[in-house]
Amino acid sequence: MGNAQRALIIGNDKYPGASLRNCVNDANGLSQTVRRLGFDVQCRTNLNMNAMVSAANQFVESITRSAIVLFYFSGHGCQCNGVNYLMTTNADQPGESNIQNCALDAQTLIEVISKKRPKLLLFILDCCREYLLNRSNSASTSYGKSISLRSGPVPMRAAEIKTDYWNSASSVPTIIAFSCTERIQLQEITQIMVSMGHIHTT
Numbered sequence: 001m002g003n004a005q006r007a008l009i010i011g012n013d014k015y016p017g018a019s020l021r022n023c024v025n026d027a028n029g030l031s032q033t034v035r036r037l038g039f040d041v042q043c044r045t046n047l048n049m050n051a052m053v054s055a056a057n058q059f060v061e062s063i064t065r066s067a068i069v070l071f072y073f074s075g076h077g078c079q080c081n082g083v084n085y086l087m088t089t090n091a092d093q094p095g096e097s098n099i100q101n102c103a104l105d106a107q108t109l110i111e112v113i114s115k116k117r118p119k120l121l122l123f124i125l126d127c128c129r130e131y132l133l134n135r136s137n138s139a140s141t142s143y144g145k146s147i148s149l150r151s152g153p154v155p156m157r158a159a160e161i162k163t164d165y166w167n168s169a170s171s172v173p174t175i176i177a178f179s180c181t182e183r184i185q186l187q188e189i190t191q192i193m194v195s196m197g198h199i200h201t202t
Contacts, residue, residue, distance in 0.1 A: 004067040007039040008059040012075030023074035048090040063116040077127030114172040121174040
């Protein structure tokens with residue numbers, strides 16, 4: 001019997017003063033494709049902070065050891081104090097003082113998923129869009145262009161598991177894909193997973 005395959009797909013369009021147009025459609029379209037690949041899919045759209053935290057927590061709880069895990073986020077992203085964030089729909093005038101109340105820390109999510117010991121984590125971030133962060137009550141500035149580093153798949157490894165959770169410091173194989181000016185090609189990601197022996201196409 002094959003490994004369990006779990007996917008959480010999020011698309012956020014409705015941002016205060018900075019709405020997007022295609023994130024929800026992209027999330028719905030990807031969900032259909034991933035289901036055909038045999039994934040158990042949770043697709044959520046236009047999530048505020050509470051809903052996004054809840055969706056992430058439920059998803060993490062559903063992950064079993066040695067599962068194939070896919071996380072996809074399409075929406076606004078930003079970087080603050082060296083931390084990469086996924087913006088929720090109640091991100092109204094986000095700044096250094098309130099960023100943790102309106103956005104998810106991407107690296108922390110990777111680490112939490114890694115502690116579930118999946119066989120593979122595929123983490124796709126489609127959020128190459130500039131977002132303004134208020135550094136003070138009187139001024140605002142662009143705090144980096146986004147969490148997108150480059151276009152295309154980037155093979156990486158997740159952060160080491162902390163020893164207070166695991167005796168071993170071995171990391172979980174992770175593929176992190178960033179999309180900027182072009183959409184991520186699912187076929188390309190699928191080919192990587194197939195070549196690594198993690199999924200099989202029919």
